[in-house]
Amino acid sequence: MRFSKFGLTTLRDTPAEAEIISHKLMLRAGLIRRLAAGLFTWMPLGLRVLRRVEKIVCEEMDRAGALELIMPAVQPAELWKETGRWDKYGNLLLRMRDRHDRDFCFGPTHEEVITDIARRELRSYKQLPINFYQVQTKFRDEIRPRFGVMRAREFIMKDAYSFDLDQSGLEQSYQAMHAAYTAIFERLGLKFRVVDADSGEIGGNRSQEFMVLADSGEDAIAWCDEDGYASNVETAATVPEDGKRAAAKVNLEKIETPKTKTVETLTELLEIGPDKILKTLIVEGKKGPVALVIRGDHELNAIKACKMPNVTEPLTMANPETIQEIIGCTPGYVGPIGLDIPVYYDHATKCMSDFVCGANEFEKHYIGVNFGRDIKTPTTVDLRNVKDGDPTPSGSGTLKIARGIEVGHIFQLGQSYSEAMRATVQDKDGNDATLFMGCYGIGVTRIVGAAIEQNHDERGIIWPESIAPFKVVLIPINMHQSETVREVATTLYSELKAAGLDVLLDDRDARPGVKFADAELIGIPHRLVISERGIKVGQLEYRHRRDEEAKMIAYDKALQIITPS
RNA sequence: CGGGGCGUGGCGCAGCCCGGUAGCGCGCCUGCUUUGGGAGCAGGAAGUCGGAGGUUCGAAUCCUCUCGCCCCGACCA
Structure with a gap:
C-alpha cells in the first residue's frame, strides 16, 4: 500500500473525548472514528488489524472443530420471552418494533437463537457433540460506554455454543474451547491469564475468563504461581481466619466522634489502624435492610454479598433516609451493637478484639468492643474482596493482585436454556435427552484496544507482529x-x-x-x-x-x- | 440512573465573569525556498459559537428549555 493512496489522516493532538491510552492512540493513529456514544467506524487501518484478529480467532475455532455460521443480529421477542430474559435483561437490551408492531431486539448475545437452531436441527445423539460459532456485531446498551472500543455499545464478538448429550461431554467441549482460546491469545501475542469467574447474567456452572493483563483493566484478578490458583477478585474466596482472638484488654466505651463518618477519618481521630475498625454497611434486602459487617481495611464484594439470604440483587446500598429511619443515625455511625436487622459478619471480623464500631448515634462510636462480652460472637461468612498477600484457598500459597481486561469468557451453561426452550435429542435408548450447552465468547474489537494497552510507548502503538496492519x-x-x-x-x-x-x-x-x-x-x-x-x-x-x-x-x-x- | 464537567473552522484551545468587528496553535489549499526526527516565508479556504426560545438597539457572552459528549459510581466480550 502506498501511503498517499491510503486515505489515512493521523492526529497530532489527542481528541478530548479519549481517556485511556488505547483510545487516544486509536483516534490519533486513525484506526477508528466515533459516530456517537459507544459507536465507532473502523477506518481502513483499524480494519486491517481487526481482520487479522478475526482470522486468528476463526482459524483456531475451525481447528477445534467448531462450525461457523451467522445468525441474525435482530431477534424476535418471542425467543427471549421463552427464556425469561426479555424481562430479565433490562435496559441493556436494545428493543425495537417492526412495522407490524412486533417486538424485536438487537442481539446482545445469541443463546436463544442458537438454542432454537439446536432444537430444530438436532434430533439424535449421533449429531453430538457439535459446536457452532459466529463472528458478529452485537449491541448492548451499556449504561456508560467508555474507553473507546473497550466498552462500546456496538462491538464485534466471536460467540460459540456447544451442545452435548451429558455433563462429561460438555466438560470435554469446554476443555476444547479452553485450549483453543489459549492458542488464540498466544498467537495474538498478548500476555494473559485464565481466571475463575462469576457466570453472571448468562447463568450456568463453571466459567472462566481470559484476561489480558493491563493496568487500565477494569477487572482485578487474584492469582498465585505456587499453586496455580487464579480467579477474578469478584469470585476469589477468602479463607476463614483460624487465628485466636486476643483477650479483651479494655472496657467498652461510647465516645464522641464528631465528623468522622469514614474509616479514614476515624483512624486519624483515634490514631488506630483501619484493621481495628468494624465497618457496617447497610444494603437493601427483600424484607427490609440488611447489615454487612467487614473489617475497616477491607472492601465489600458485591457478588458475595448478593448471595446472602435476604439481600437483593443487584446490590444496592440503603439510602441515608432509610438508615436514619431504621437505625436512627446517618451512615458512618452504624454498628452491630443493638442492631435489630439481619447482620452478616465477614470471616476476618472474627479475630478482632478491642475494636471500634459505630454506636448507631450521630457522631458517636464505641471503642473497646469485644465479641462474647459486648456482642454475641458471630458466625462468619465470606463477604469481602481478597487482597494482595491473602492466602489462597488451598492454603499453600499467597495471592497477588493484578488488573486485567476481559477479552474472552467461557461458560458451562448446562441445561438452563435447553430446558427452557425444550432442546432435546434422542439418546441411545430412544429417550428424549435435554442438551448440555456451553457458550464461549471473545471480544474481537476489544482485543484491539487491549493489545494497544499492553503494547505502546510514548511515541505510539507497538503492534504484535501477528496483528500489525x-x-x-x-x-x-x-x-x-x-x-x-x-x-x-x-x-x-x-x-x-x-x-x-x-x-x-x-x-x-x-x-x-x-x-x-x-x-x-x-x-x-x-x-x-x-x-x-x-x-x-x-x-x-x-x-x-x-x-x-x-x-x-x-x-x-x-x-x-x-x-x- | 444519580453526581461533576464540557459543547466556538478537521483537531487542540482562548474569548463568556464585565454583551458591541469571532480569535490563536496545529492541520488543509496555492506559490517559492527547504529536506535524516512533526520546516520557513508569503498568500488563501474554512465557523448556523450544539439547538430552540427569551432579554436587549445589539447575544458566543445574560436567562429558560433542550440535545449531544466526556468524567466519577452499580454491568459485561
Whole structure:
C-alpha cells in the first residue's frame, strides 16, 4: 500500500473525548472514528488489524472443530420471552418494533437463537457433540460506554455454543474451547491469564475468563504461581481466619466522634489502624435492610454479598433516609451493637478484639468492643474482596493482585436454556435427552484496544507482529527529489510485496520527521529507510519498532531480517 | 440512573465573569525556498459559537428549555 493512496489522516493532538491510552492512540493513529456514544467506524487501518484478529480467532475455532455460521443480529421477542430474559435483561437490551408492531431486539448475545437452531436441527445423539460459532456485531446498551472500543455499545464478538448429550461431554467441549482460546491469545501475542469467574447474567456452572493483563483493566484478578490458583477478585474466596482472638484488654466505651463518618477519618481521630475498625454497611434486602459487617481495611464484594439470604440483587446500598429511619443515625455511625436487622459478619471480623464500631448515634462510636462480652460472637461468612498477600484457598500459597481486561469468557451453561426452550435429542435408548450447552465468547474489537494497552510507548502503538496492519513500512528520504531513492524504494516495495509481505510505502512528499513520527504512531513493527547516502554503499537502515537504535543492513538482507526463518 | 464537567473552522484551545468587528496553535489549499526526527516565508479556504426560545438597539457572552459528549459510581466480550 502506498501511503498517499491510503486515505489515512493521523492526529497530532489527542481528541478530548479519549481517556485511556488505547483510545487516544486509536483516534490519533486513525484506526477508528466515533459516530456517537459507544459507536465507532473502523477506518481502513483499524480494519486491517481487526481482520487479522478475526482470522486468528476463526482459524483456531475451525481447528477445534467448531462450525461457523451467522445468525441474525435482530431477534424476535418471542425467543427471549421463552427464556425469561426479555424481562430479565433490562435496559441493556436494545428493543425495537417492526412495522407490524412486533417486538424485536438487537442481539446482545445469541443463546436463544442458537438454542432454537439446536432444537430444530438436532434430533439424535449421533449429531453430538457439535459446536457452532459466529463472528458478529452485537449491541448492548451499556449504561456508560467508555474507553473507546473497550466498552462500546456496538462491538464485534466471536460467540460459540456447544451442545452435548451429558455433563462429561460438555466438560470435554469446554476443555476444547479452553485450549483453543489459549492458542488464540498466544498467537495474538498478548500476555494473559485464565481466571475463575462469576457466570453472571448468562447463568450456568463453571466459567472462566481470559484476561489480558493491563493496568487500565477494569477487572482485578487474584492469582498465585505456587499453586496455580487464579480467579477474578469478584469470585476469589477468602479463607476463614483460624487465628485466636486476643483477650479483651479494655472496657467498652461510647465516645464522641464528631465528623468522622469514614474509616479514614476515624483512624486519624483515634490514631488506630483501619484493621481495628468494624465497618457496617447497610444494603437493601427483600424484607427490609440488611447489615454487612467487614473489617475497616477491607472492601465489600458485591457478588458475595448478593448471595446472602435476604439481600437483593443487584446490590444496592440503603439510602441515608432509610438508615436514619431504621437505625436512627446517618451512615458512618452504624454498628452491630443493638442492631435489630439481619447482620452478616465477614470471616476476618472474627479475630478482632478491642475494636471500634459505630454506636448507631450521630457522631458517636464505641471503642473497646469485644465479641462474647459486648456482642454475641458471630458466625462468619465470606463477604469481602481478597487482597494482595491473602492466602489462597488451598492454603499453600499467597495471592497477588493484578488488573486485567476481559477479552474472552467461557461458560458451562448446562441445561438452563435447553430446558427452557425444550432442546432435546434422542439418546441411545430412544429417550428424549435435554442438551448440555456451553457458550464461549471473545471480544474481537476489544482485543484491539487491549493489545494497544499492553503494547505502546510514548511515541505510539507497538503492534504484535501477528496483528500489525502492515508488517513493514518503507520510508524513502527525499523520494520526490532523488530519482535514485525513488527507484530503489519502488523496487524494494515490489520485491517485498512479491514475497507476500504487507508493506506500506510512505511515498508522501513530506519531511522525514513527519514520516518517522507517523510510522511510530501507527506502530508498524519493521521500518526500512531508503536514502541516497545508504544507496551509495548498498545499504538500508533497519529498525524494529521496539529497538532503541537503527542499524545499517545490506540491501539484500532486508527480506530475511523481516521474516526470520 | 444519580453526581461533576464540557459543547466556538478537521483537531487542540482562548474569548463568556464585565454583551458591541469571532480569535490563536496545529492541520488543509496555492506559490517559492527547504529536506535524516512533526520546516520557513508569503498568500488563501474554512465557523448556523450544539439547538430552540427569551432579554436587549445589539447575544458566543445574560436567562429558560433542550440535545449531544466526556468524567466519577452499580454491568459485561
